[in-house]
Amino acid sequence: xxxxxxxxxxxxxxxxxxxxxxxxxxxxxxxxxxxxxxxxxxxxxxxxxxxxxxxxxxxxxxxxxxxxxxxxxxxxxxxxxxxxxxxxxxxxxxxxxxxxxxxxxxxxxxxxxxxxxxxxxxxxxxxxxxxxxxxxxxxxxxxxxxxxxxxxxxxxxxxxxxxxxxxxxxxxxxxxxxxxxxxxxxxxxxxxxxxxxxxxxxxxxxxxxxxxxxxxxxxxxxxxxxxxxxxxxxxxxxxxxxxxxxxxxxxxxxxxxxxxxxxxxxxxxxxxxxxxxxxxxxxxxxxxxxxxxxxxxxxxxxxxxxxxxxxxxxxxxxxx
Numbered sequence: 135x136x137x138x139x140x141x142x143x144x145x146x147x148x149x150x151x152x153x154x155x156x157x158x159x160x161x162x163x164x165x166x167x168x169x170x171x172x173x174x175x176x177x178x179x180x181x182x183x184x185x186x187x188x189x190x191x192x193x194x195x196x197x198x199x200x201x202x203x204x205x206x207x208x209x210x211x212x213x214x215x216x217x218x219x220x221x222x223x224x225x226x227x228x229x230x231x232x233x234x235x236x237x238x239x240x241x242x243x244x245x246x247x248x249x250x251x252x253x254x255x256x257x258x259x260x261x262x263x264x265x266x267x268x269x270x271x272x273x274x275x276x277x278x279x280x281x282x283x284x285x286x287x288x289x290x291x292x293x294x295x296x297x298x299x300x301x302x303x304x305x306x307x308x309x310x311x312x313x314x315x316x317x318x319x320x321x322x323x324x325x326x327x328x329x330x331x332x333x334x335x336x337x338x339x340x341x342x343x344x345x346x347x348x349x350x351x352x353x354x355x356x357x358x359x360x361x362x363x364x365x366x367x368x369x370x371x372x373x374x375x376x377x378x379x380x381x382x383x384x385x386x387x388x389x390x391x392x393x394x395x396x397x398x399x400x401x402x403x404x405x406x407x408x409x410x411x412x413x414x415x416x417x418x419x420x421x422x423x424x425x426x427x428x429x430x431x432x433x434x435x436x437x438x439x440x441x442x443x444x445x446x447x448x449x450x451x452x453x454x
Contacts, residue, residue, distance in 0.1 A: 146183035154187055186408045186452045243270035243285055250400045252379065260294035266378055267399035287399060288320035290376040308358055311336040318376035322395040329355035331375040339365065383421040390415045393433050394451060401426035408452040412439065
């Protein structure tokens with residue numbers, strides 16, 4: 135996308151935002167409704183810009199409405215207040231979509247991390263678990279087996295040898311059994327991934343297309359799409375396994391939504407992808423987590439996408 139086109143897209147985004155503010159100020163007035171209809175019909179680019187703003191508005195709908203009621207007492211809503219209302223809506227949405235589940239996670243988890251936090255945990259058997267940001271695990275060790283449930287996020291394991299007790303990591307419908315191993319497991323945007331640093335890992339996914347147990351060797355990875363129950367496998371240099379420990383994300387044929395979900399663990403505030411189809415596009419590359427916004431821009435740039443920071447609490451990723 136060239137600079138002129140990017141400037142035009144920003145202009146259309148601003149115009150669409152102004153129109154939705156007019157509609158919020160006086161929703162029963164047919165004039166702004168007609169203006170919006172005519173503006174959207176001017177070109178596919180106008181319609182796409184409207185769809186993006188409407189997506190953001192949908193996220194923030196209740197807060198927009200509440201602010202409209204309050205501000206009408208003062209006979210106006212400023213553009214800045216609506217943008218900040220979007221930020222407030224993001225907080226509201228985040229509270230419902232993330233903080234609520236976080237309370238559930240904390241009630242189930244034995245270990246939890248926050249945004250951008252890495253934590254090294256020594257388990258009772260001597261194994262090491264390195265938790266990535268916004269991650270949670272539950273530990274259940276007995277005389278017969280060692281089980282870890284990955285409730286959210288990502289974790290890298292260095293497994294202590296114990297031939298009498300198998301070491302299982304369970305993430306939804308995927309079970310990884312370690313065979314003297316160091317390996318990484320992650321849950322991001324509906325995708326479960328396992329990659330092996332050294333040793334061997336056996337993978338079972340009863341509800342997927344895999345009918346037999348899969349064995350991963352050093353450098354090999356497997357990703358399960360939970361929605362489509364499809365599985366992909368590949369191999370990379372073992373030094374790239376769990377590169378997030380060193381502030382990097384290595385992606386190979388991953389969806390935009392999965393990579394964005396990983397980067398979001400290093401970014402304070404909500405990141406929203408406007409339009410589900412854009413999130414399904416595939417991306418490969420290495421992305422620096424020390425600047426999450428720049429990393430997001432690098433992810434979407436090959437597909438002509440754009441990253442907009444609507445407020446300190448809301449960042450929108452879109453196809454235009």
